[in-house]
Amino acid sequence: MxxxxxxxxxxxxxxxxxxxxxxxxxxxxxxxxxxxxxxxxxxxxxxxxxxxxxxxxxxxxxxxxxxxxxxxxxxxxxxxxxxxxxxxxxxxxxxxxxxxxxxxxxxxxxxxxxxxxxxxxxxxxxxxxxxxxxxxxxxxxxxxxxxxxxxxxxxxxxxxxxxPDPQSKSGLWVRLKDGETGDRVTMAGRRMGTMIGKGSVIAYPMEKALGRHGGGLDEIRYQQLGSADVLTALQNGGVDSAWLLDPVWRRVDGRPGYAFLGGQPLGExxxxxxxxxxxxxxxxxxxxxxxxxxxxxxxxxxxxxxxxxxxxxxxxxxxxxxxxxxxxxxxxxxxxxxxxxxxxxxxxxxxxxxxxxxxxxxxxxxxxxxxxxxxxxxxxx
Incomplete structure (x- = not known):
């Protein structure tokens, strides 16, 4: 090698x-x-x-x-x-x-x-x-x-x-509701799946992403899940959004009904x-x-x-x-x-x-x- x-x-x-x-x-x-x-x-x-x-x-x-x-x-x-x-x-x-x-x-x-x-x-x-x-x-x-x-x-x-690499889409993913597009998503009140729940470091980049999509950190409902359950819960509707790491996000990338809203700051x-x-x-x-x-x-x-x-x-x-x-x-x-x-x-x-x-x-x-x-x-x- x-x-x-x-x-x-x-x-x-x-x-x-x-x-x-x-x-x-x-x-x-x-x-x-x-x-x-x-x-x-x-x-x-x-x-x-x-x-x-x-x-x-x-x-x-x-x-x-x-x-x-x-x-x-x-x-x-x-x-x-x-x-x-x-x-x-x-x-x-x-x-x-x-x-x-x-x-x-x-x-x-x-x-x-x-x-x-x-x-x-x-x-x-x-x-x-x-x-x-x-x-x-x-x-x-x-x-x-x-x-x-x-x-x-x-x-x-x-x-x-x-x-992350600039091409990575590791970060906040959401299941789109009828009529929504990835350009504008109403995040307030949605349930988010995360390994940590409130208080995770993803709160920092999430705050920026939510600010662009009609929500704040205090307007999201958090559901703590095991690392293997986050993607499953997003796919079966158990949660409305989730923070997906590399390479997990590839399983929803490009599929209808999902949108990437933002990820970790580059270089930090x-x-x-x-x-x-x-x-x-x-x-x-x-x-x-x-x-x-x-x-x-x-x-x-x-x-x-x-x-x-x-x-x-x-x-x-x-x-x-x-x-x-x-x-x-x-x-x-x-x-x-x-x-x-x-x-x-x-x-x-x-x-x-x-x-x-x-x-x-x-x-x-x-x-x-x-x-x-x-x-x-x-x-x-």
Whole structure:
């Protein structure tokens, strides 16, 4: 497979100039606060140069995501193996693919990490994450997360996941009523199927779409459904609208009676990895190692249009247990580990519009920590 060949070749090349070989010649940076135990040394990382970091304030929809060379950042195994449990709402969605591939290809093991992916809804995962019963959550900074942090949970959003391709129609879909067209839909009072219900990050892009179609976040009735039930409920009339992810929306695209109203902002990830107190604090070395494996997987297998590799798509469909034809029919996600400035501010504004936010808005310093992925790629702020 092309991606595997290039990844192995470049990994071998950068080993000659790995961080272990250059660390003693690099001055420590006093800027990284990862680990909560004071400053940490951040050194240049072979294979991760100027393109491995972008300005978080850049909200351009055409922004090129940060990238290192394939196979980098190279593994830096922990002195002692560490077991890590990551909760996720599903194992079959395409946005979970980097974790599935990292597990299958042994990228976590290369860091000395024994990783388990556990399917759990976000509301069930949050108290476990806060207590340290699980280590990380592959989800999003939803209203429940914000309210938990406000209530004292030591949780931060530490890495992003993806933004959509401009050709994607992942987003808000609606069943049209008699006489309606996709140009103008009356959304007020309709029932919407969603995995999260009120307080999901989709409230932010939904607010924009609803504003164009005679509705508001407080005028929609929400029905929480399992990930496998959202599409079924939309098709059989159980709900009037639904937020459909890649590649699920292909099952209704072009069919009479359905319309796409809008999706996630281009260039702005809305989810990814959340850490609890362990990986943010005393186990920050493991936290950096976990992100290093994730970032390396993105650089090696998902750097650009990964669906142009037919063999890789076949492999991915089997791994995700999804229909290969459907997976192939949607554009590649733009995998992106970086978090944009102000995203949690905009999300909290949407949660307030839904009536599910508690108290005053949290500053980004309470919701986001970029220091761990910055350290993983050798970026000194």
């Amino acid at each position: 092309r991606t595997r060949f290039y990844g192995a070749l470049l990994t071998a090349a950068v080993l000659l100039t790995s961080p272990a070989c250059t660390a003693s010649h690099d001055a420590p940076s006093p800027e990284s606060k990862a680990g909560r135990g004071g400053t940490r040394t951040v050194r240049p990382v072979a294979g991760c140069g100027a393109n491995s970091w972008t300005d978080p304030a850049d909200l351009s929809p055409t922004r090129t995501p940060a990238r290192c060379r394939p196979g980098t950042p190279v593994p830096a195994p922990l002195p002692e193996p560490r077991r890590i449990t990551i909760a996720t709402g599903t194992l079959s969605a395409e946005y979970v693919a980097p974790l599935q591939v990292a597990l299958d290809k042994g990228e976590f093991k290369k860091e000395g990490l024994d990783v388990t992916l556990k399917v759990l809804p976000t509301p069930d995962s949050l108290p476990l994450l806060a207590k340290g019963d699980i280590d990380a959550l592959w989800a999003a900074p939803e209203a429940a997360v914000m309210n938990g942090v406000r209530g004292g949970f030591d949780i931060r959003w530490v890495a992003a996941n993806f933004s 990830p809305l989810g990814g990895m959340l850490y609890g107190p362990g990986l943010l604090g005393k186990d920050a070395d493991a936290g950096v190692a976990l992100l290093r494996a994730y970032i390396r997987t993105v650089n090696t297998y998902f750097a650009a249009d990964y669906k142009s590799d037919a063999a890789f798509v076949t492999y991915l469909a089997k791994l995700l247990r999804t229909d290969e034809a459907i997976l192939r029919s949607t554009p590649s996600l733009r995998m992106d580990w970086e978090i944009r400035s102000g995203t949690t501010d905009r999300l909290q504004a949407a949660y307030r519009a839904q009536g599910v936010a508690e108290g005053e808005p949290l500053p980004e310093s309470r919701t986001v920590d970029r220091a761990l992925y910055a350290e993983a790629v050798g970026h000194r702020p």
